[in-house]
Amino acid sequence: DAMVIQNPRYQVTQFGKPVTLSCSQTLNHNVMYWYQQKSSQAPKLLFHYYDKDFNNEADTPDNFQSRRPNTSFCFLDIRSPGLGDAAMYLCATRKQGGMYQETQYFGPGTRLLVL
């Protein structure tokens, strides 16, 4: 089945230790998004890629970086995680153009714990 896959599902890191979360998709969608969702809160967009074009949200901290080496993969790098970065990180994809271009397809998320 075509889908959005996030690895790992759970990630524990230490305060200040860099961590990378990964997202892959078999949908061949050209747009990919990273959201941060803290406990009992709404998902908040961090950045998105339109093909290889990177678009950062104005209030996304510099501590968060992203890479998209090809259509299928996208990575979220947190350079120096703080306790406040503990959250669920959601990846989503969308296909620009076509009948259902508005729909974002979400992965199951990676829950990050910072000790």
Added chain:
Amino acid sequence: QQQVKQSPQSLIVQKGGIPIINCAYENTAFDYFPWYQQFPGKGPALLIAIRPDVSEKKEGRFTISFNKSAKQFSLHIMDSQPGDSATYFCAASMGSSYKLIFGSGTRLLVRP
């Protein structure tokens, strides 16, 4: 002006009841209004969506009512079932980027 305000925060109904979740927005440039359903430990999944040129959209037991002049929209779940117990998020976006601004979410519990 970029916010989407959602209420209530939580909702408990009996099986067969009709829970209603409300959202309001300020930015009249928003032109796409989806509802997402999220189960614990899962990512959100699109439930139903509407554009402001229609006042109502129905898909199965789920209905969106849209009031453009009031800048409000709501989700109605007919004949609710325990399996509908989840968190529901309204959202809004504008233009071709489809960047979603989510409401704060409503945790729905449907009792058997």
